[in-house]
Amino acid sequence: MSNAAHRSNRVLVVATIMFATFMVAIEATIVATAMPRIVGQLGGFSYYSWVFSAFLLAQSTTTVIYGKLSDIFGRKPVLIGGILIFLLGSLLCGLAWSMMSLVLFRLLQGLGAGAIQPVTMTIIGDLFKLEERGRVQGAMATVWATSAVVGPLAGGIIVDNISWAWIFWINLPIGILSIIAFMIFLKEEVAHKQAKIDYLGSVLFSISIVALLVMLTETDASAWILLTLFAVFIIAGLLFLAQEKRAPEPIISIPLWSRRLIATSNAATLLAGMALIGLSTILPIYVQGVLGRSPIVAGFTLTMLVVGWPLAVMLSSRFYKAFGIRRTLRVGSLLFPFGACFLLFLTPESSPALAGAGSFFMGFGMGLISLTSIVLVQDSVEWSMRGSATASIIFARSLGNTLGATVLGAILNAGINHYAGGEAAAGLHEALNQPTGLSALAADPAIRAVFNAALHWSFWGVVVVAVLTFFTTWLIPVGHGRKSEGAAVASEATSH
Numbered sequence: 001m002s003n004a005a006h007r008s009n010r011v012l013v014v015a016t017i018m019f020a021t022f023m024v025a026i027e028a029t030i031v032a033t034a035m036p037r038i039v040g041q042l043g044g045f046s047y048y049s050w051v052f053s054a055f056l057l058a059q060s061t062t063t064v065i066y067g068k069l070s071d072i073f074g075r076k077p078v079l080i081g082g083i084l085i086f087l088l089g090s091l092l093c094g095l096a097w098s099m100m101s102l103v104l105f106r107l108l109q110g111l112g113a114g115a116i117q118p119v120t121m122t123i124i125g126d127l128f129k130l131e132e133r134g135r136v137q138g139a140m141a142t143v144w145a146t147s148a149v150v151g152p153l154a155g156g157i158i159v160d161n162i163s164w165a166w167i168f169w170i171n172l173p174i175g176i177l178s179i180i181a182f183m184i185f186l187k188e189e190v191a192h193k194q195a196k197i198d199y200l201g202s203v204l205f206s207i208s209i210v211a212l213l214v215m216l217t218e219t220d221a222s223a224w225i226l227l228t229l230f231a232v233f234i235i236a237g238l239l240f241l242a243q244e245k246r247a248p249e250p251i252i253s254i255p256l257w258s259r260r261l262i263a264t265s266n267a268a269t270l271l272a273g274m275a276l277i278g279l280s281t282i283l284p285i286y287v288q289g290v291l292g293r294s295p296i297v298a299g300f301t302l303t304m305l306v307v308g309w310p311l312a313v314m315l316s317s318r319f320y321k322a323f324g325i326r327r328t329l330r331v332g333s334l335l336f337p338f339g340a341c342f343l344l345f346l347t348p349e350s351s352p353a354l355a356g357a358g359s360f361f362m363g364f365g366m367g368l369i370s371l372t373s374i375v376l377v378q379d380s381v382e383w384s385m386r387g388s389a390t391a392s393i394i395f396a397r398s399l400g401n402t403l404g405a406t407v408l409g410a411i412l413n414a415g416i417n418h419y420a421g422g423e424a425a426a427g428l429h430e431a432l433n434q435p436t437g438l439s440a441l442a443a444d445p446a447i448r449a450v451f452n453a454a455l456h457w458s459f460w461g462v463v464v465v466a467v468l469t470f471f472t473t474w475l476i477p478v479g480h481g482r483k484s485e486g487a488a489v490a491s492e493a494t495s496h
Contacts, residue, residue: 004360012181014124016045019174020178020182021116021143022143024113024116024149025151030170031167034164034167038102042098050103051099051103052106053297054106055109056401056402058107058114059398060209061205063117063391063395064252064392067390067391067392068388070387075186075188078114078115078119079120079182080183082113082119083115086113087175089108089111091169093165109168118394118395122378122386125378132317139437146444147413155167198250201244205240209399212229216402216407253385256381257392260475261376261380261477264472265393266396268373268469269270270400271466272336272366273403274408275340275362275401276362276366278406279407280302281408282412282459283343286346289455290348290451290452290455291346292448297352301355301356301359301426304360305360308359308360308364308365308366311365312332312366316371316372325372325376328368329473330473331363333369333473336365336369336466337363341358342357342361353385354471362466374390377392413456415453415458418457
């Protein structure tokens with residue numbers, strides 16, 4: 001364990017981490033709630049999706065870079081630097097005068113957000129032994145669950161009673177207090193060494209990933225633009241791999257990412273992220289547009305997801321002791337596709353409780369998969385590589401979210417075009433772009449039937465990805481048998 005564990009006030013550090021994490025976790029839900037009001041004032045609806053995509057692009061691209069920097073310079077300076085960038089972006093977002101300026105400032109916000117989650121999770125890995133980490137991660141999971149509930153409510157109150165700018169400016173006092181607390185309570189000593197930062201690798205990696213994500217989010221672009229983006233992704237990616245093999249301090253250690261434990265954990269996390277974002281984006285549409293229920297009921301079905309996830313994380317330490325890490329991971333991976341299969345049985349006459357049950361089991365399974373993967377990866381490397389290893393998991397989940405939203409959205413559009421004729425498909429798309437479009441769909445039996453059939457194509461996509469996640473987790477190398485697992489856990493825990 002890092003010497004920081006013996007000098008830092010661990011309880012106060014964790015409380016500060018929860019505070020900083022809440023700031024980023026609530027960002028997605030609070031901004032989504034306020035965006036209709038913002039676009040109404042700033043105009044530029046064509047840039048609507050880019051307000052979210054810009055943030056995700058920057059966050060995804062910089063995650064692994066910050067992880068590496070935290071291994072070189074220490075966790076504290078990198079984390080505080082990331083929070084400062086995030087706060088500057090938040091301040092400027094509230095001052096945005098057009099949608100284009102808002103997109104650019106959201107990009108800056110994302111550049112800072114890329115540091116917060118991977119570095120804070122790395123700090124937890126530094127401060128706590130393996131058997132203690134489940135309890136701490138359970139507390140962290142409650143932050144995401146709380147933000148999912150508080151975000152929409154806070155966003156609605158702010159845009160109705162104050163200026164929409166405060167959905168961004170509310171981050172300022174939270175971030176400033178977090179910085180002060182980290183400076184006081186987090187103690188660490190980093191061996192001073194001549195670090196050679198791989199700037200060329202960072203640029204090539206950013207170009208490659210940005211080209212990939214833009215290509216995936218802008219699928220309506222012309223063929224030559226998409227082909228150009230694909231070529232940039234491939235060429236920059238190949239140049240990046242060549243650079244990392246010869247760089248003295250590579251941003252991404254190819255030997256590290258090639259380890260079976262890390263490679264399979266990242267693959268499972270990426271697939272799980274794809275399935276989960278599919279559930280989060282498609283299920284509320286189904287509950288409102290097909291079942292004809294209110295947005296509150298639709299939100300309840302997803303609330304079961306954020307109930308299942310932290311519950312699994314909080315119980316994980318007991319599962320590890322009772323069944324071993326290997327069995328816990330296997331059961332968690334089985335619950336994931338089990339929950340996804342509930343979606344296939346939804347009909348226009350179904351109760352929303354059926355959708356909620358599926359969300360709960362997927363959330364519970366994801367909680368076990370996510371935590372177990374992070375714990376195994378963190379404890380498979382030494383301190384100097386832990387930031388990079390943790391960041392690889394966060395990056396895989398973020399990339400999975402982007403891929404899942406794009407692929408499952410394309411499946412939904414293909415389903416609509418398959419089941420509806422040209423004019424009907426256009427009418428359906430037009431209705432979906434209206435504020436009351438979902439309630440209008442639910443009131444028209446013919447269109448509702450088309451929408452139901454098309455959404456089931458996406459549900460099948462979620463199930464297929466969930467099943468692939470299940471099989472991938474079986475490739476993660478974990479000790480065989482409870483006795484050997486217990487010995488491995490004990491030896492890993494005492495080695496820190």
